[in-house]
Amino acid sequence: MNLILLGAPGAGKGTQAELLTKELGIPAISTGNMLREAIHNGTETGLKAKRYMDQGLLVPDDVIMGIVGDRVAQPDCQKGFILDGVPRTVAQAEALAALGIRIDHVVSIELQDAVIEARMTGRRVCGHCGASYHLTANPPKAEGVCDDCGGALTIRPDDAPETVRKRLTVYHGQTEALKDYYAQVGKLRLIEGNQPIEMVHRAILQAIEA
Secondary structure (H helix, E strand, O other): OOEEEEEEEOOOOOHHHHHHHHHOOEEEEEEHHHHHHHHOOOOOOHHHHHHHHHHHHHHHHHHHHHHHHHOOHHHOOOEEEEEEEOOOOHHHHHHHHHHHOOOEEEEEEOOOOOHHHHHHHOOOEOOOOOOEEEEEOOOOOOOOOOOOOEEEEEOOOHHHHHHHHHHHHHHHHHHHHHHHHHHHHOOOEEEEEEOOHHHHHHHHHHHOOO
């Protein structure tokens, strides 16, 4: 089974990808991991990507798609795979199809922006030992202080409210058209993300009839 996972930053894609990997026995593949692996392996497309990245430029779609094609052709993807972070645009979705990469289901984890903002802006990390907290879901015993080492808790730059809002704007701008694209071919599965992790997982399995 070949799956695509969609969802805004903070929607829980990574967690669900891990659970699906264990349940279905297929690898979860993220764009970042694919790029790093291709560069490390010295593949032709990996070396192309490295030239762009070394100059601080975005890696073009054709190079990204080449790396995706190389990755899903590997033996561990014979029974299927989960794509996380690609495609991001309709152009990339069309490029996947042009490469002959079959997609069975596209799962979109749906969450209101206000819920995502609360999730992400509430996160805190210890600047000393790296322990993670959340102001409501997993608060420290003492405000602003790490339970484990007593270090000061900070907000990661990615979790600052203005950054979260910008990331959500970019996500919606890219992904709404992508959801329409897959809905038109009957492959889009919408999953309510504002529920416990296990319930989201069960809903995904039911949606893809695994």
